[in-house]
Amino acid sequence: xxxxxxxxxxxxxxRQRGVLGCLVVGEADGIVVDSNVQVGIQxxxxxxxxxxxxxxxxxxxAAAGLSTVGFLQLEAERGHICAIGRDGLVLVTLAExxxxxxxxxxxxxxxxxxxx
Amino acid sequence: MSDExxxxxxxxxxxxxxxxxxxxxxxxxxxxQLDLGLKVAHRGLERxxxxxxxxxxxxxxxxxxxxxxxxxxEWDMVLRLAPSHVGARKGMGYVLFKQxxxxxxxxxxxxxxxxxxxxxxxxxxxxxxRRLLRYARTAGNGHGAPGHDELVAAQRRVExxxxxxxxxxxxxxxxxxxxxxxxxxxxxxxxVTAEGEDVSxxxxxxxxxxxDEALRAVRHLDLGAxxxxxxxxxxxxxxxxxALDESMVLVAASHTIPLGFVxxxxxxxxxxxxxxxxxxx
Numbered sequence: 001x002x003x004x005x006x007x008x009x010x011x012x013x014x015r016q017r018g019v020l021g022c023l024v025v026g027e028a029d030g031i032v033v034d035s036n037v038q039v040g041i042q043x044x045x046x047x048x049x050x051x052x053x054x055x056x057x058x059x060x061x062a063a064a065g066l067s068t069v070g071f072l073q074l075e076a077e078r079g080h081i082c083a084i085g086r087d088g089l090v091l092v093t094l095a096e097x098x099x100x101x102x103x104x105x106x107x108x109x110x111x112x113x114x115x116x
Numbered sequence: 117m118s119d120e121x122x123x124x125x126x127x128x129x130x131x132x133x134x135x136x137x138x139x140x141x142x143x144x145x146x147x148x149q150l151d152l153g154l155k156v157a158h159r160g161l162e163r164x165x166x167x168x169x170x171x172x173x174x175x176x177x178x179x180x181x182x183x184x185x186x187x188x189x190e191w192d193m194v195l196r197l198a199p200s201h202v203g204a205r206k207g208m209g210y211v212l213f214k215q216x217x218x219x220x221x222x223x224x225x226x227x228x229x230x231x232x233x234x235x236x237x238x239x240x241x242x243x244x245x246r247r248l249l250r251y252a253r254t255a256g257n258g259h260g261a262p263g264h265d266e267l268v269a270a271q272r273r274v275e276x277x278x279x280x281x282x283x284x285x286x287x288x289x290x291x292x293x294x295x296x297x298x299x300x301x302x303x304x305x306x307x308v309t310a311e312g313e314d315v316s317x318x319x320x321x322x323x324x325x326x327x328d329e330a331l332r333a334v335r336h337l338d339l340g341a342x343x344x345x346x347x348x349x350x351x352x353x354x355x356x357x358x359a360l361d362e363s364m365v366l367v368a369a370s371h372t373i374p375l376g377f378v379x380x381x382x383x384x385x386x387x388x389x390x391x392x393x394x395x396x397x
Binding site for chain 1: 349
């Protein structure tokens with residue numbers, strides 16, 4: 001079996017400080033296409049919730065006339081979810097509060113072409 | 117007829133003495149079938165005349181029909197049967213507010229809030245009534261109960277204050293801000309398109325769904341309270357953050373404005389919204 005086209009992107013993202021897991025997810029169904037997560041992270045749950053959030057943001061933005069959604073960040077007390085989508089796939093990163101979101105954002109924006 | 121209404125109707129037909137008429141009446145009310153709902157509520161009350169929730173159902177249907185006084189009388193009956201019924205207090209507060217009787221509305225809503233501190237809609241309504249009452253009293257120089265003119269003046273002042281709430285924070289920049297209540301309705305701020313059209317309600321209603329999805333994500337992933345959702349589109353950067361009483365502040369800025377600046381504007385707007393809401397806590 002050949003390596004996943006997302007492998008190098010995911011291995012690069014998981015090395016960022018504070019990143020607990022990164023995944024490529026189908027936006028419509030929230031199913032994991034590929035992932036690289038630390039032990040204990042429930043990739044299926046993260047995938048489903050992050051895809052739903054991204055999808056909702058995309059649909060709501062379209063309804064509000066705000067055009068296509070790019071990078072999205074959910075900041076919470078105990079962590080961050082970052083997501084960026086293209087062509088029905090979403091690249092998702094789950095990170096600790098100490099993570100450097102600027103770097104993660106840059107890395108995800110650089111990697112989005114892999115989703116096409 | 118929806119599946120739920122059909123199922124509840126069949127259940128009630130099988131056992132006419134059951135309390136399922138409460139669910140059926142409510143389902144009909146929500147579906148806007150008010151005449152049918154009224155009939156169901158009346159028939160239910162024939163068998164359950166001392167059921168407070170049945171009178172509450174009838175009152176809610178009456179309110180939806182615009183029959184405010186009849187609704188008030190039903191809720192009055194509810195309170196005789198169940199003195200701590202929060203729905204009745206809330207409903208009576210609403211009717212009195214619509215009738216311009218702010219002091220009485222405030223009294224009922226305060227009691228409702230005391231019994232149910234978790235209901236953000238009560239807290240929001242109470243803040244609105246207290247603000248109006250304060251401004252109406254100011255307009256009337258504190259002499260007696262505020263009259264119609266004072267209420268109109270207070271209403272205008274609240275509307276203007278709400279519209280201008282974030283104006284000095286936003287300045288002339290290419291960004292805009294809204295304060296949305298728990299139901300996604302605009303409580304303050306303004307969202308105007310480049311063409312000058314006010315689309316505050318539409319944008320607010322559309323983007324409330326993002327907040328709901330964020331809440332679900334943090335709950336299931338045990339991430340604690342959500343602090344913000346920020347996302348970039350081809351046209352704008354949108355930033356959302358929670359405020360008091362499950363309300364939410366939304367800032368939308370041109371995509372040319374740096375993300376960090378948008379975030380700072382969001383934080384300042386949240387602070388402003390919180391202070392404004394707490395003024396009448």
